[in-house]
Amino acid sequence: MIVPSNPESVFTYGAPALKFGSGASAEIGFDLGQYGVRRVLVLTDAGVAATGAPARIAEQIAGFGMHAEVYDGVHVEPTDESLLAAIGHARASGPWDAFVAVGGGSSIDTAKAVNLLSTNPGELMDYINAPIGAGRAPSHPLKPLVAVPTTTGTGSESTTICVLDVLGLKVKTGISHARLRPVLAVVDPDLTMTQPPEVTAAAGMDILCHALESYTARPYTSYERRRPEERVPYCGSNPVADMWSEQAIRLLAGSFRTAVRRGDDAEARGAMALAATFAGLGFGNAGVHIPQPTPIRSRGG
């Protein structure tokens, strides 16, 4: 274990506002109205679009006097090419005052990139983490992004990260900045009921990995003290992130098997949706890591 000479004494915590529960996604028009927006782009993938949820949400937004359009070209596991297509669409059809992402992590991450590149100058590679990209920070504020997860796993609604594959380099990387975080997460378990068992299982393992990796991440106190400009959203495990991770694991333990076996069990779906949200709030601040295959290892050591 590395012992810092001047240990970090400060941790940070950020989160979107949360609206959780059955029916929460039927109130997005009202919520967007609070931000004083006029033109709203709803981003989703073709599979989620086929469930009808994104169109319902767009209609509901329009009912509050706003203009809302659906873009269903999100690529599952976004690539630089799919993000460029979405950004190109948003730039050509904009300006947009707000974005709503309906779907799994792919839709939410795509919306983060679209929000960034339609409010800030430059191109995608300018903002991708170094050394793949230039790791540039946004110079202008972003527009409000509302994230509506339809899988119980991603946690992207809570994080500052957009993950993508850069096809030409055969590498998976990301864009990370505090301004990418959605302003509001609308978690409606009703939207997750149609996940097939395999998706429920895979997404549930995602929750478990998020919570465990966040809980066992190096503690923030194990780093050298950072200057304020060196702070990053993923600051290491800390008392706040630990609490979310513990509770996510507890919820999983009580609901994961039921949600896979009986997809229509509303209570299990609700607990899984809450577990995914909690794990996102934890790892969105502590960070995740590649667990080492060391058989016996003290926590955070």
Add this chain to the structure above:
Amino acid sequence: MIVPSNPESVFTYGAPALKFGSGASAEIGFDLGQYGVRRVLVLTDAGVAATGAPARIAEQIAGFGMHAEVYDGVHVEPTDESLLAAIGHARASGPWDAFVAVGGGSSIDTAKAVNLLSTNPGELMDYINAPIGAGRAPSHPLKPLVAVPTTTGTGSESTTICVLDVLGLKVKTGISHARLRPVLAVVDPDLTMTQPPEVTAAAGMDILCHALESYTARPYTSYERRRPEERVPYCGSNPVADMWSEQAIRLLAGSFRTAVRRGDDAEARGAMALAATFAGLGFGNAGVHIPQPTPIRSRGG
């Protein structure tokens, strides 16, 4: 117990971003720089001003090229008169781009009212909760408010509420709106070390009451379903608020007596500061209540 005919299924959760730990208050200049502000008003009371902390924070902000002034006229337990004086000062010396409250709940609550009334038209009584005031909602966005608690109790850094005494009516009431919530809570246990034992004890009981009242508040599901425009920041006990409350009580159990007896115990002061923050994050969403003197009572019943 009242059983709703159409029970609420949605709860909401909001919180400021958090920067926690020894030395956190020495980074406020950098943090304010992220909001692109130029003129910053630091609000405090005379007692806290005498510790030198507000002046140090203002100097540190000025070191980042911003103009910062200290207003130390906050009244401990704010009144309509003391708020009007602070609002008058801010309006006359403004416009201000951001506010920093350094102190207990009185300073933070005063800053909320000053922020509201220097960004929105009308007078104090227009915004005070009905039926005492007109219960008007702000029509314009507020400026960023950074809350820096120096007592371990208030929780005001996390809430949407400003509490005040209306002297002419001999009544304690408040102003509550989601926009009053600070954007950033900077919780630096170093600033809490000078609390005398009586203050540590009284403020610690405040934590306990916040956590217990929030934990035993009527659950959100015990209310009739609200329309989105009827939702209030205090939505009843819920899984998120419960988690904060439980953890606040656990932290208190391990640190309260030590913090009162040995005010220089940094670990106990840190745990109390965290407990106060957690309790604020809980009751700032669930709400508080007047516990009923019923000896045996099932939870939330």
